[in-house]
Amino acid sequence: MTVGKARSRSMSVRVRQACATFPFLPALVILAVLFILNGMFNANSVSFQGISGLFSTYLGLVFLAVGQTYVIYAGDIDLSAGAILSLVNVVIITLMNRYDGGVLSTLMIMSIGVFVGAACGLFNGLIIAGLRLQAIVASFASSIFFTGVALYVLPVAGMPAPMIYWQTYFGSIFGIPFVFFVLGVLLLLVFLLSRTQAILHLLTVGDDQQAAYQSGLPVTRIRIRGYVVCGVFASFAAFCLTGDTASGDPLVGSAMTLSSVAAAVLGGSMLSGGFGTALGSVFGALTIGLIGSLVYFVGTPASWQNLVQGLAILVALMVGILISRRT
Secondary structure (H helix, E strand, C coil): CHHHHHHHHHHHHHHHHHHHHCCCHHHHHHHHHHHHHHHHHCHHHHCHHHHHHHHHHHHHHHHHHHHHHHHHHCCCCCCCHHHHHHHHHHHHHHHHHHCCCCHHHHHHHHHHHHHHHHHHHHHHHHHHHHCCCCHHHHHHHHHHHHHHHHHHHCCCCCEECCHHHHHHHCCEECCEEHHHHHHHHHHHHHHHHHCCHHHHHHHHHHHCHHHHHHCCCCHHHHHHHHHHHHHHHHHHHHHHHHHHHCEECCCCCCCCHHHHHHHHHHCCCCCCCCCCCHHHHHHHHHHHHHHHHHHHHCCCCHHHHHHHHHHHHHHHHHHHHHHHHHC
């Protein structure tokens, strides 16, 4: 009996240590369960083609959730991330249709999109960290502003993307879907960023802003940098969403902002700041995607799908938080 209790305690300690080292483990477990459930209700969803379709559909949310995570690291939040995505989407679509749509011009236009995203992030950082406004209110206000600019650039949705753009997104290289290469680049970028002092500074500020300031860290500059990074990742998300929808829409990202926040929390990040993992946000975004697929596969009526999906995401959040607290 004593030996059994000792083994149980030892296993509990190991699980706690693993979750402390890898806070995304609860999200990974939930993702695995949802993957199995999707396969039970629709075998094609777990096929190679089905997984490729999942990534192509939700890769935009994955990028947006990762960008949101870096803001959350510092104890902030960006409610304009979806609006930045929409703005970049309509800017690059408008420019692609104005010019020839060749490879070189498309790459140049995408670099302009990155600049637009970074500029929006810098604007947010200056008004929130620089002017010391409440992040949730100021970023909500800026989201309305960015949405207004997007509607000015493209008043009506539906302008098509060049064929070369969406064909590349849905294409393959050496038989491997292009979206897998994009995901690989994202994971490499997340890994490289995790090794930089910039991310460590964001976590330090989120853990204790006053202590970070007293230790000599430029807190305001660090927080601004977090918003700029979020804006850049929002532009990457716009590239993916543009490839998936093959069109421009000034309101396409409006529903994705809160999903990005939920994905970050599902992945183990704390909204209070100072703790989290960008890799967990990747798992969190895919979890939200699998929940949406499962709701559809089980035959939920269309009028009930949003309600059921919202409840399922809430349950997933509660399970993840309960596991984290116990470990």
